[in-house]
Amino acid sequence: MSKQETFPTPFLSRKDGVLHLDGVNLEQLVQQHGTPLYVYSAGHIRDAFSQYLDAVKGLDATICYAVKANSNLSLLRLLADMGAGFDIVSAGELARALEAGGKPEKIVFSGVGKSTAELEMALDAGVGCFNIESPAELERLAAVAQRKGKVANISLRVNPDVDAKTHPYISTGLKENKFGVAMDQALATYQRAAVLPGIRIVGVDCHIGSQITQAQPYADALDRVLALVDLLHDHGITLHHLDLGGGLGICYKDETPPSPQTVIGELAAKVRAWADKNRRDMPKLMFEPGRSIVGNCGVLLTSVEYLKHSEDKDFAIVDAAMNDLMRPAMYESYHGMTLVRSADAAHQKDATHGAHNASHSSKTSSTYDVVGPVCETGDWLGRKRHLTLGEGDVIAILSAGAYGMSMASNYNTRPRAAEILADAGRARVVRRRETLTDLLGPERV
């Protein structure tokens, strides 16, 4: 190969021209399991989570993995075994976290629209904290808790009104977003919580957005949260923990986000200085990372069905689509792409074995728009990609571990992909491919 290829995780490598993830030959996986296929690296997840553990060493802190980023049970089990708590946003995610062995007291329940049934289920499970997102939700939770004779731990999700400098659809900490309670409503909401039976105030929470690539927005949000903690203190309300949310970005293309150690180190130093100055105890710290733990652990493997050349565009039509990976259609996001068998290696193989394999003959180098079979113009996975392709070639779509499978749907009645967990050369199916029976089963003619 002329130019050294770079990958977004050290767990991706090329051996004899064939892409491997966590020691597993991806070409062989495709032969066994077909495409589209999600493959995750256990080693990458362990390393990414360990970075968070290192970052909070010596602090009273919990890392609550945000389940919605990738909710496969065996990923959750891997993280629970490493001591992760979980940030959940639905009863379904609660069921997953518990099934995976998550400790209820390390679960925080976020989300703007928790239903009565979900509040009940979470109270019964004994989740550690409800991150309350509106005064109305606070009243509902208090009523549910009283009816059950229980006490719910709460923190208020406040909206610090900082710009996370990310895509508008994944920015959550601005005043105009639907999330959390505005800072100027926070004191009144806490005062109400303080007198509501069935409610115990334990902390404050904020989460300003996703794919954040700078430390500054976190520091700005923390300043505002600490000002609120002071205000609450003056009104006799003491908080035990600060939950600073998730949102740390990853490298998809050329982003250079700070490490968890850098961000958490800065935040913890700020909190410590504040505690010393005000002669307060250092509060417990919580973080809710999702993408930064799993985003670069995974690839989505997809086969080229057809190449279609028109006057002003060349299309590679592949067997994965927006229902498998929604991020490009939804946020115009970029995912790196590379061939599972590099074009050079495929060429050599043809030369040595004769061009017996139709999939490796007649390759065309071009600038392709890589699109899926779904009947939507928005169904694209990559634009203007320089690739040398033939029918049947397998493309690895990189950085697909977060908000890939967890956002997948059955649109166009397409069964969802299988998921594989690779771990030091071994591969395990952690979700079998859906069948048409799975899809049609719940319906009645």
Ligand SMILES: *Cc1c(COP(=O)(O)O)cnc(C)c1O
């Ligand atoms: C989505 C979400 C997270 C995780 O965000 P990432 O960008 O994946 O780290 C954390 N907390 C809350 C409340 C969320 O909604």
